[in-house]
Amino acid sequence: MTRVRQMSESVRERIDRRLGDPIWWNDVLQLVKTVLAAVAAWVIAASVLDLPQPFLAPWAALLVVHATVYRTFSKGAQQVAATVVAVLLATGVGEALGLTTGSIALLLVVALVLGAVPWLGVEATTIATTGLVVLTTGFESDVLLISRLVDTGIGVAVGLLVNVLVWPPLRRRTAAEAMDRIDDGIGALLVDIADGLGEGCQEADVAAWIDRTRDLDGDLEHAWALVRQAQESARMNPRRSARAMKDPKQWHGLLRRMEQAVAETRSLARTLGSQQAHRETWGAAFADPWLAMLGDAGRGARSADPAALVDVRRRLEVFAEELRSTERSPEWPIYGALIINLRNIVDAMDVVAEANPIGGNRLPLRIPVRRGTAAAG
Template sequence: MQVVRNWTPSVPQWLKKHRDPVVVQALRSTAAATVAYVIALRLSPEPAPLTAPLTALLVVQVTLYATLTTSFRRVNSVVAGVLVAVAFSLLVGLTWWSLALVILAALAVGHLVRVEEFVPEVAISAMLVLGVTTVSSTAWARVVETLIGATVGLACNVLLAPPVWTEQASESIEDLARRVRRLMLLMGEEAAGTTPVEHAAARLHEARRLDHEISDVDAALRQAEDSLRLNPRVREGLLHRVVLRTGLDTLEICTVVLRVLARSFTDLAKERAPEPLFAPSTGAVVEQLLSEIGDAVVSFAVLVTTAVSVNAESAESRLAAELRQAAATRDKLAQLLLEDVQRDSCHWHLQGAVLTEVNRIIDEMDIEHRSRRLFEELDCHTRARRERVSRLTRIRNRLGVPERLRRNHEDGARRSL
């Protein structure tokens, strides 16, 4: 029994580790490359058909959507390179100037056939085929190996469903929100006391770095969006994509406004040095307001990354309560700033800018504002889908597709919305 107790806690950890998308992707890529090599050994005339496992390894991307698009572009690039090499082999041999012409022509053809990131692959295929004596057999072998690798990669995604990366994207969004909150707390603490210009400038640099790190979160979100497309394990993939995307857009706006707020604090520190940024009573309210807004930013991130409806409702209620409290504190700060300006109007433009910036952050996270944004995005996607369906309907009418098949396709399109 002792052995069972020692192993039991590690079982959930082992399962969680092996469900990690990175682990799943590594296993899928290894399996696809191995199977492609075994098949190519039987079908390709080459003794070591490494093009097949290489193609499978590159084709089996992290998402099914990326796999489909990558497979088409990679096969297209290899075939284009082989055709360029065959054409040059019939005219000239392999010399330094013919190699230069092959590379130049292959790169130009790669751009013409729109293989995007696989443009160098066109030139690589052309050089590998041109560099051998038996051009025809090598060209045929390379095409066969590429087709085998692409087919195995596609089959791997059908049999082994690719991982969904929404959890990683959600963690990135929540981590960004927590970093925004930490910076707000630091700025609030400094606003309540005497802030040297160096400290205010340091907060400004932190806000700029935070603004630059949004690109990493955006990359994680794009990967999650691709993993939701054409994935048979995902329902309502469009809704998940829109919720996460609009949530990140709102956080990005809040981060930009926070950078502007840090700039206003830095300018205030320069203008009022060696005095505090605000009067003691006003500074305490600024600290309270930034703390409440920071809590609301984290709650907003939790709301947009919560999938279960019950938890989403509680997160929305918590966010609404925090925004109401922040709005009340903002009104209190507005009154105090008005009194300060009436006593001394030297820095009214900077103090008014602070109030405008915190008000912008509160408005961006407003529940009604978020709902309108979601409806607008969903409406845009719905209109685009209907336009595609209408174009397909016109094509089917011209081709004379039976009405029964047309209704089945339209019903499936409506269900996917």
């Protein structure tokens, strides 16, 4: 029974995390909007206007509803242009060669060659498939050709309206969540380095720390891409909260600070790796306070505690001043390098910690707990 209860609590916890995740709800909303746009386009084309072959309307709507309003408009314009080109191409090939294997091959070749046109290149497949449908389902009737253009226009228009009017997407939370995870990762790595040095690390541990900084570099690249997408999502977005994302200078500054912190952490780890013998000869006078400050800096970054990071900076300044008054030893260059690395990390991360939580609070959604279950726990 205990194991079953633990599994149940684990499942409940995962569901609660999902329900409180605004990014997940954003994806769900985008899925619902896409389906809504496609169904509405079909109803308008098939039931309201009674077009003879309305299948292009929901298809165009599916292609047009994108992650940002700006991309929806730009892709909508490309979609209309690609459909017009496809209809004209299918009509010309059909009138010249009829419906034959050669005409289909020629249409596909020409459509894919149009992919060389920069503005239409991303729609090369759309031109080919639309032209193929027009050619094989009837190119001789002007009514059908006009109907296909109307179908596409309906799909594009419905997709635009749904994406703009129904909670237009603003990818702010997605980018913010990625940034929050990076500073957590930096803090966790600093704590692990401090703990590892205190217990006596090996070359493999240092190599693993350096590899983790490379992973953080990849996370930073992903976060930069998400911030750019969030900035794009603010363009042509009617939501009031979109104004701040049109030029997210603060986020750019935070990402640059985290890039510096990662670079300094990698430098610190490489210093440790190239000076293994020195770790054994540091002595408690340097090792104990420096390792304590390194661990506290990591915990401050991980918990987004700017006061803790400011305290580490103050302690580090006092520590460096005390070292200057002591007799210099052969280890002094290593002491200086490690102190500078830690100082730069703290200087970079205190502003990041002060800005957290970047993405705001989680949504207050959870699975209801029955009174009997709560009392038993």
